[in-house]
Amino acid sequence: MAKDLYINGEKKTPKNKVKCPGWCDWEAEVKRVINEKDQEMVNGLTEEQKKKLKKNRGVDFKR
Amino acid sequence: MSVNLNKPPKNDSGAPISAPTFEDTDGLAPQWEGHLYTAVAGATNIFDELVTTEKRLRGGWYELLNDKAVVGDKVEFSVVDKNDVLGLFALLGLTVGVDVLELRKYVANEYVNPNNMTRQSFIGNSAFLVVAGLYMRSIYDSEGTENVVFKANTLAYE
Numbered sequence: 001m002a003k004d005l006y007i008n009g010e011k012k013t014p015k016n017k018v019k020c021p022g023w024c025d026w027e028a029e030v031k032r033v034i035n036e037k038d039q040e041m042v043n044g045l046t047e048e049q050k051k052k053l054k055k056n057r058g059v060d061f062k063r
Numbered sequence: 064m065s066v067n068l069n070k071p072p073k074n075d076s077g078a079p080i081s082a083p084t085f086e087d088t089d090g091l092a093p094q095w096e097g098h099l100y101t102a103v104a105g106a107t108n109i110f111d112e113l114v115t116t117e118k119r120l121r122g123g124w125y126e127l128l129n130d131k132a133v134v135g136d137k138v139e140f141s142v143v144d145k146n147d148v149l150g151l152f153a154l155l156g157l158t159v160g161v162d163v164l165e166l167r168k169y170v171a172n173e174y175v176n177p178n179n180m181t182r183q184s185f186i187g188n189s190a191f192l193v194v195a196g197l198y199m200r201s202i203y204d205s206e207g208t209e210n211v212v213f214k215a216n217t218l219a220y221e
Contacts, residue, residue: 004106029149
């Protein structure tokens, strides 16, 4: 008989867990999401703020 | 060809090749994050912690806090995507709310030692980037008849 399942202390019905297949480069997707968020943040800055960010972080808004 | 072991190896451009170490954290600060959990006896217990900021996960540890564990209990740790944060669900034919995508299981079938209540650590030789919206999933699979209290800590850089 299958064991009961608790998620964060509450009894739940199991969801379908799927393992990321070997060909699926999820780490690249993580970097893509971060780059997109960075770009969104940079888009909201003034030119002056962009210059300062580049100077402080030594990056050109891309990782 | 003779090799001088006193000189560091060099790349094609003549620059010395060196391996980065964790002495240099690239300006990031360590963050130890602890969670206190109670695992229901005789059940599979999942504890999901939402990642709220981008960070580099390096390792962690767990520690039994009461003496209710039994031989056969085990701990696991993984990073999962429940809400299609990475946009992979469509590619894999998954549905948000129905499926959980396990990106990587870092700790599998770690059978706890009921007679040893000291911490058990896991430290990677690299750091793994995780992004806000993903979940760090700890699992305690209990075989016993009494609830087990334990704490799980993660070590990350952010």
